[in-house]
Amino acid sequence: MPASSARAGSPNDLEAFWMPFTPNRAFKAAPRMIVGADGLDYIASDGRRIIDGTSGLWCCNAGHNRAPIVEAIRKQAGELDYAPPFQFGHPKAFAAASRIAALAPGDLNHVFFANSGSEAVDTALKIALAYQNITGNGTRTRLIGRERGYHGVGFGGISVGGIVGNRKLYGGLLTGVDHLPTTYNREQQAFTKGEPDWGAHLADELERIVGLHDASTIAAVIVEPMAGSTGVLPSPKGYLQRLRAICDKYGILLIFDEVITGFGRLGTAFAAERYGVQPDILTFAKAVNSGTVPMGGAIVRAPVFEAFMRGPELAVELPHGYTYSGHPLAAAAALATLDLYRDEGLFERARAIEPTFADAVMSLRGLPGILDIRTIGLAAGIDLEPRPGAAGRRAYEVMVAAYEAGAMVRVTADTIALAPPLIVDEAAIGRLTGIVANAIRTVG
Ligand SMILES: Cc1ncc(COP(=O)(O)O)c(C=O)c1O
Numbered sequence: 001m002p003a004s005s006a007r008a009g010s011p012n013d014l015e016a017f018w019m020p021f022t023p024n025r026a027f028k029a030a031p032r033m034i035v036g037a038d039g040l041d042y043i044a045s046d047g048r049r050i051i052d053g054t055s056g057l058w059c060c061n062a063g064h065n066r067a068p069i070v071e072a073i074r075k076q077a078g079e080l081d082y083a084p085p086f087q088f089g090h091p092k093a094f095a096a097a098s099r100i101a102a103l104a105p106g107d108l109n110h111v112f113f114a115n116s117g118s119e120a121v122d123t124a125l126k127i128a129l130a131y132q133n134i135t136g137n138g139t140r141t142r143l144i145g146r147e148r149g150y151h152g153v154g155f156g157g158i159s160v161g162g163i164v165g166n167r168k169l170y171g172g173l174l175t176g177v178d179h180l181p182t183t184y185n186r187e188q189q190a191f192t193k194g195e196p197d198w199g200a201h202l203a204d205e206l207e208r209i210v211g212l213h214d215a216s217t218i219a220a221v222i223v224e225p226m227a228g229s230t231g232v233l234p235s236p237k238g239y240l241q242r243l244r245a246i247c248d249k250y251g252i253l254l255i256f257d258e259v260i261t262g263f264g265r266l267g268t269a270f271a272a273e274r275y276g277v278q279p280d281i282l283t284f285a286k287a288v289n290s291g292t293v294p295m296g297g298a299i300v301r302a303p304v305f306e307a308f309m310r311g312p313e314l315a316v317e318l319p320h321g322y323t324y325s326g327h328p329l330a331a332a333a334a335l336a337t338l339d340l341y342r343d344e345g346l347f348e349r350a351r352a353i354e355p356t357f358a359d360a361v362m363s364l365r366g367l368p369g370i371l372d373i374r375t376i377g378l379a380a381g382i383d384l385e386p387r388p389g390a391a392g393r394r395a396y397e398v399m400v401a402a403y404e405a406g407a408m409v410r411v412t413a414d415t416i417a418l419a420p421p422l423i424v425d426e427a428a429i430g431r432l433t434g435i436v437a438n439a440i441r442t443v444g
Contacts, residue, residue, distance in 0.1 A: 059291030118152025199236030232381030267351030
């Protein structure tokens with residue numbers, strides 16, 4: 001029998017699962033296996049409690065295995081497992097959409113459901129293009145993203161995204177895409193808590209891009225209000241306001257990708273609220289149901305939605321959608337999660353504890369090899385000096401050392417990201433940052 005089929009019969013076989021964004025061989029040689037969760041902690045396969053310093057993958061904002069959410073999913077599974085969202089509906093998808101829209105600012109009040117952040121982004125980009133098309137602006141086909149932006153892994157998302165490693169293997173991508181420069185500048189912004197003072201003028205690069213391509217060719221601009229996956233890069237003060245003003249001047253739609261910032265990460269329901277800037281389309285996913293069941297979506301302003309609600313009544317207004325758009329389990333989980341966020345005041349709690357979190361993370365300044373620390377809301381990025389000729393190795397070693405010492409942190413390149421669940425308290429913040437500090441010292 002070939003070795004591979006022998007392995008396939010083994011319950012402990014790790015071969016078949018091709019893990020995403022993971023060095024598969026290194027993981028499988030020394031797996032970090034999670035078998036349970038409870039509140040702020042994960043439970044590892046060896047029984048250890050691991051404090052969750054990253055809300056899973058920026059998604060479990062309510063903490064883990066919260067009883068009301070678990071119960072809602074259980075109940076829904078026994079009541080209605082699945083209903084098609086094309087031509088049919090079920091009540092909880094409508095209820096969840098209303099609740100999500102009610103949290104979004106202004107007239108962002110129509111929700112198109114997808115199942116992930118990547119699908120949410122592709123949905124938003126397609127709505128933007130279709131909107132320009134049906135409103136007589138069919139020449140507006142360009143999409144503008146930003147360097148160091150992360151918008152998931154669909155072809156739309158990687159095209160407007162600005163992380164080279166996620167783009168370079170996949171051919172020509174979407175045509176007609178351009179990018180704003182990143183808002184990050186270490187010399188000007190190092191060790192800032194909250195929004196950096198420097199960098200609003202970088203929004204004016206959109207004027208340059210309009211000058212190059214002409215506004216009549218540009219459909220939409222997409223940015224994260226706080227770039228999370230690329231290492232926690234908050235928008236500089238005034239930047240988003242300036243971007244909004246330039247978009248208005250030229251009839252360009254503004255999309256905020258709030259897949260990470262949505263549902264309390266920055267101390268408000270959406271970052272749009274924190275900054276007082278309303279985009280035309282806002283994407284969400286992850287924390288909408290605290291990461292329990294895949295769900296994402298795009299929230300669309302009334303005038304954009306209404307532009308589609310014309311024409312023959314039996315015509316499908318937007319030929320787009322997913323088998324699992326508004327899935328009953330995801331919708332039930334979202335309703336229970338949004339109740340919990342409201343009843344426990346978790347967005348306000350995040351806002352209140354932001355200074356404590358910022359001080360604790362900033363106290364790591366001065367440890368070996370730290371080049372910068374950024375904090376905003378309940379998110380922080382810690383840049384380590386790369387080892388010569390081995391980019392990413394140092395942060396990877398810190399992640400492994402932290403896990404062995406009882407904390408889950410996330411790394412991208414040589415940046416460590418922290419984003420604990422919104423139920424975190426001062427003692428847990430101390431526990432988390434203490435483990436991270438020791439890991440940085442140990443790794444050296
Ligand atoms: C801003 C942003 N957009 C999109 C995505 C993609 O989400 P998903 O992994 O659910 O496809 C992410 C994931 O981290 C994200 O941070």
